[in-house]
Amino acid sequence: MINFAILNIIWFEFGFEYVSAKEINVVTSFSVLADMVQQIGKSHVKVNSLIGPCEDPHVYEPKPSDLNILKHANLIFVNGLGLEGWINRLFISSETNGKIIIVSDGIHTITNNIAKNKTVIDPHAWNNVTNAIVYATNIERALIEADQDDADEIRLNSKFYIEQLRALDSWAKKEIDSIPMPSRKVITNHNSLSYLGDAYDITFLTFQGISSESEPTATQVASLIKQIRDEKVKAIFIENQSDSRLMTQIIKESNIKLSGELYPEALSKQDGVAPTYIKAFIHNIKLLKAGMLGE
Numbered sequence: 001m002i003n004f005a006i007l008n009i010i011w012f013e014f015g016f017e018y019v020s021a022k023e024i025n026v027v028t029s030f031s032v033l034a035d036m037v038q039q040i041g042k043s044h045v046k047v048n049s050l051i052g053p054c055e056d057p058h059v060y061e062p063k064p065s066d067l068n069i070l071k072h073a074n075l076i077f078v079n080g081l082g083l084e085g086w087i088n089r090l091f092i093s094s095e096t097n098g099k100i101i102i103v104s105d106g107i108h109t110i111t112n113n114i115a116k117n118k119t120v121i122d123p124h125a126w127n128n129v130t131n132a133i134v135y136a137t138n139i140e141r142a143l144i145e146a147d148q149d150d151a152d153e154i155r156l157n158s159k160f161y162i163e164q165l166r167a168l169d170s171w172a173k174k175e176i177d178s179i180p181m182p183s184r185k186v187i188t189n190h191n192s193l194s195y196l197g198d199a200y201d202i203t204f205l206t207f208q209g210i211s212s213e214s215e216p217t218a219t220q221v222a223s224l225i226k227q228i229r230d231e232k233v234k235a236i237f238i239e240n241q242s243d244s245r246l247m248t249q250i251i252k253e254s255n256i257k258l259s260g261e262l263y264p265e266a267l268s269k270q271d272g273v274a275p276t277y278i279k280a281f282i283h284n285i286k287l288l289k290a291g292m293l294g295e
């Protein structure tokens with residue numbers, strides 16, 4: 001009888017353990033958020049990203065399978081600030097009951113002038129590590145609310161991740177500090193790195209403005225080429241997620257040297273150079289530094 005009682009306790013314990021190992025079905029809008037949620041949720045999340053590696057979040061065209069993915073989601077993480085202009089229609093069509101979390105809630109936003117008397121909020125807030133820490137905190141809170149049994153572990157993962165982000169920020173500051181101020185000018189496809197520029201005192205000039213949806217006019221291109229020459233800008237980059245054909249052509253025709261490829265808003269695949277937010281950030285800082293120094 002005693003043995004039977006012990007067996008019962010073991011069974012109860014094992015069963016309890018099994019029930020508490022909960023897996024939250026998470027959907028994220030794009031790859032940067034997918035990585036952040038994975039770092040904090042670890043084994044307690046199953047993450048599906050609507051936009052995959054190396055895909056442009058501004059011009060995404062939803063697939064029919066996205067409806068099914070959203071329908072089964074417990075939590076849906078989006079950037080907000082106008083990045084995913086296509087997503088509201090998708091939520092309605094999917095009839096999802098998943099909770100929507102805007103990870104940028106609570107950050108200090110940057111506003112960009114897009115025309116005379118017309119400004120818009122820049123959505124690329126994750127490119128300032130201080131904001132990425134706010135993202136992580138919002139993710140942690142939402143995951144704990146959805147899975148209170150695993151709160152301690154999620155809190156610990158988040159603490160460890162935020163410590164890594166703080167170290168990343170200090171490292172990046174030191175790297176950029178060594179570059180003379182007049183050299184801190186960079187050209188990219190579109191305005192994806194203003195938040196990084198704001199954090200580390202770098203001026204970003206772009207061909208396409210705030211969203212990769214817009215096409216630059218001939219006058220805009222001509223004036224940027226003139227600026228590159230007049231101000232002797234050495235750091236000129238394409239972006240992994242953007243269609244860079246036009247920019248590559250302009251650079252070639254203008255006899256300007258390309259400094260490399262940045263990962264500002266889409267991670268690489270796992271075997272690429274930027275499979276996580278932190279690795280993408282390190283890649284970008286190293287490349288930006290070398291570009292600005294003309295190496």
Ligand SMILES: [Zn+2]
Nearest residue numbers: 192211212265
């Ligand atoms: Zn963008």
